[in-house]
Amino acid sequence: xxxxxxxxxxxxxxxxxxxxxxxxxxxxxxxxxxxxxxxxxxxxxxxxxxxxxxxxxxxxxxxxxxxxxxxxxxxxxxxxxxxxxxxxxxxxxxxxxxxxxxxxxxxxxxxxxxxxxxxxxxxxxxxxxxxxxxxxxxxxxxxxx
Numbered sequence: 001x002x003x004x005x006x007x008x009x010x011x012x013x014x015x016x017x018x019x020x021x022x023x024x025x026x027x028x029x030x031x032x033x034x035x036x037x038x039x040x041x042x043x044x045x046x047x048x049x050x051x052x053x054x055x056x057x058x059x060x061x062x063x064x065x066x067x068x069x070x071x072x073x074x075x076x077x078x079x080x081x082x083x084x085x086x087x088x089x090x091x092x093x094x095x096x097x098x099x100x101x102x103x104x105x106x107x108x109x110x111x112x113x114x115x116x117x118x119x120x121x122x123x124x125x126x127x128x129x130x131x132x133x134x135x136x137x138x139x140x141x142x143x144x145x
Contacts, residue, residue: 017035052100058083
């Protein structure tokens with residue numbers, strides 16, 4: 001269900017979706033959940049890794065080893081194990097994309113850091129420049145010693 005005038009799309013679950021289906025060709029920003037059936041966690045990880053890095057990966061399992069496998073063997077902007085969207089609400093965690101799903105990290109100080117350039121600076125006094133004579137040519141045997 002949708003109402004273009006109201007900019008409304010009803011939460012929708014799509015079943016029997018193939019990775020080649022049009023819905024799977026770009027990021028989904030809406031209440032649409034395509035269900036792609038896989039045989040096992042290895043196949044799920046292979047599917048995730050065969051595509052551009054997603055904005056987020058969500059893994060659900062009563063077995064922590066499965067969740068950790070997905071976390072360790074995939075790359076994404078964010079990750080949530082046995083939950084959804086909570087990583088977005090926590091300002092103590094950065095949220096942002098990687099690759100085509102976006103750049104940078106946002107939330108609290110992470111937003112500030114994303115838009116801040118950390119410039120390395122060194123400013124020393126010239127008062128003891130004579131101590132640096134060894135750094136400059138001519139490189140005599142005395143200086144090389």
